Amino acid sequence: MMKTNNYIILGLLALGFMACEMRDELKKLPSKEDQQEEGWFTLDVVSNGQNQTTKAAFDSKDVDATLYPVEIINMISGTTEHHYDSYADLLTQGQVKLVTGKYKVVAYNYDGSNVNASERPWFRGETEYESKYDL
Structure with a gap:
């Protein structure tokens, strides 16, 4: 059970990091390379x-x-x-x-x-x- 909770928490953290990384793309802002x-x-x-x-x-x-x-x-x-x-x-x-x-x-x-x-x-x-x- 503890292992399952760790995987769920790890998955949520990874999802959170990806969401932050894609924030500019979702808002249709230019990337740092395009600026x-x-x-x-x-x-x-x-x-x-x-x-x-x-x-x-x-x-x-x-x-x-x-x-x-x-x-x-x-x-x-x-x-x-x-x-x-x-x-x-x-x-x-x-x-x-x-x-x-x-x-x-x-x-x-x-x-x-x-x-x-x-x-x-x-x-x-x-x-x-x-x-x-x-x-």
């Missing part, structure tokens, strides 16, 4: 201090960098992870959560299509960076 490390991204505008006078008059939407659309592109997949209609929109969001990886940030005053440079100046800037997880 990716994430970090926060912020972007600051840095002026090169060159305020040169030109003969042309530029529209304020072409020279005000806070009005430029900003895209964060995953360099591995080529997909746009985040798009903001303006840098000001990105600032109101504050930080952006990104999975570790290689990214490219692109900002421009317009897409540059169907307009001659003499009609409207085209400004574009981009930089690449890698988000890493270090312990």
Whole structure:
């Protein structure tokens, strides 16, 4: 009788351990292997201090960098992870959560299509960076 009770208790303990192990699967949560490390991204505008006078008059939407659309592109997949209609929109969001990886940030005053440079100046800037997880 004592042996039977021990087997029953051992079986219940094993069942309890398996139930704890399968908890994430039952709740449809990603496994620890599927989870990716994430970090926060912020972007600051840095002026090169060159305020040169030109003969042309530029529209304020072409020279005000806070009005430029900003895209964060995953360099591995080529997909746009985040798009903001303006840098000001990105600032109101504050930080952006990104999975570790290689990214490219692109900002421009317009897409540059169907307009001659003499009609409207085209400004574009981009930089690449890698988000890493270090312990």
